Amino acid sequence: MERQGSSPRPDWNDVAAMLGPDALEALDRPIDQASSLPNVCYTSGAWQRLEQERLFGRSWFVAGFTQDIPNNGDAVPVTAAGLPLLILRDHDGAVRVFHNVCRHRGAVLVDKPCSGLKILTCPYHAWAYGLDGSLRTRPHFHGGDRHDIVKDAASAPGLAPIRAEVWHHWIFVNLSGEAPPLADYLDPALSRIEAYDLSATRYAGTVHFDIQTNWKFALENYIEPYHVFAAHPRLHAFVPMAKRMPSQIDDHVMWNRYSFKKAEAGRGEGLPHFPGLDDEAAHQGFWFILPTAFGFEVYPDHVASFRVDPVAPDRCHERIDIYLIGDAATAPDWHEQRQAVLDMWDDLNHEDIGLIESLQKGRSSPAYDGGRLSPYWDEAPLHLSRMIIDGMR
Ligand code: FES
Ligand SMILES: [Fe+2]
Known part of the structure; x- marks a missing residue:
């Protein structure tokens, strides 16, 4: 599923316009006169992008499963709501979810399930992040052999976290945080x-x-x-x-x-x-x-x-x-x-x-x-x- 990168974020008016007033009205009738959703909701790529933004983007949904990251230092990349996400278990056993993109040039950070991780290293220029998402080192950042060892993680560009909660085996995420x-x-x-x-x-x-x-x-x-x-x-x-x-x-x-x-x-x-x-x-x-x-x-x-x-x-x-x-x-x-x-x-x-x-x-x-x-x-x-x-x- 692709996203519309540069277009404005869609709102309810976009949803209502694509559904049309007749379909909205038909959905709300008593069941013996109601109609199920129209074809556009099942066939249109534009509609699916609206669902990604307005439904999956704001509700709770299951992005992962705890059995896929059983041990500390395990990580799995997933695509959820059209977005690359990274789900991992940190050194303390806590489940964390991040946007799976490096803060430098936006490379996908982890592209296959991993175990035994101590640090997350970007494959492109080797920026390194802790399992808490904080930026730790940037090799050759200031020139050849002039590395950046991050001292103040709070002001450095760490991985973008996603609100996540575990209920038994299921890792729920809420992208909007709201x-x-x-x-x-x-x-x-x-x-x-x-x-x-x-x-x-x-x-x-x-x-x-x-x-x-x-x-x-x-x-x-x-x-x-x-x-x-x-x-x-x-x-x-x-x-x-x-x-x-x-x-x-x-x-x-x-x-x-x-x-x-x-x-x-x-x-x-x-x-x-x-x-x-x-x-x-x-x-x-x-x-x-x-x-x-x-x-x-x-x-x-x-x-x-x-x-x-x-x-x-x-x-x-x-x-x-x-x-x-x-x-x-x-x-x-x-x-x-x-x-x-x-x-x-x-x-x-x-x-x-x-x-x-x-x-x-x-x-x-x-x-x-x-x-x-x-x-x-x-x-x-x-x-x-x-x-x-x-x-x-
Ligand atoms: S894109 Fe990740 S270090 Fe450059
Ligand atoms: Fe069935």
Whole structure:
């Protein structure tokens, strides 16, 4: 994704102009008359740049994962909201996020995952920064062999820091630095899963998907269970439509839950459960969507997070990370059961991919520019669209 370097920062007027008054009005109607977002929101590069600036640029979103920087001195470069960022763990174990550009001539500072770092050295002219982002030395800065050893780091050009907070395994960033506290953003979800001690979870594995669809289709699909009977035979057998409810809305968070009678491989069977669950909690699953491209699910025996990264208007990358309880995440004895969870998620998501790619293709049709919705099932996907537009105001 590219950014418009020299043009003025876009504002709400740019968003409203691209959406058009009819689409804005249609989004706010009661659901039986409302329309989902118009095609431009799924197909236009200019719209995606507006999302980068107005949505990802100002909200909390997940830029990285703590398991990718397990040790002090680990660092990973990422591209998030179209920007090069650097995520690292400093000498004290704290997670820090910086813009991944050198303050001299703007070279990207770190271009691949690194470990054992004591210092960050730019590959171009070897300016060196501490893991706290402060500038330390500038070789030959004053002429041949006349090096600059920085004495007053506060007045020297250090790396530009980004506001970041860690919640369990997930590194949230807020580029503008002005979003409300992360705890407020997460609260509608957290208050529903207090029975589950997430600190007991450990990283177990990841499944990746490159998908030819807009990132919002992946999120909309994730939060609506309407398609389960048609797309997911195994999931439908696990919990049939008659036992499902439409996704619920709590402020900016969309969520759902179901109860199941009998656990199965990949969902609650054969792996250790969260400590202290009562019978009800041991037979249910929760899932949540936060509007800026992140969701997570909580089962008796695991947590799955779902991060969608916009790549282009018609492409996104999905990453599902699995966390199990205690030793089950890594011990060889649990390999088979662990693999069953990863396979379950891989299979389930592959059942969705062709469908959400077809949504992208449908958006090239002049016969469609935002559709009519099921008043029973589609409140949450409609709310997600409203939250995305509200986030750009
Ligand atoms: S661009 Fe980094 S030291 Fe010159
Ligand atoms: Fe699905």
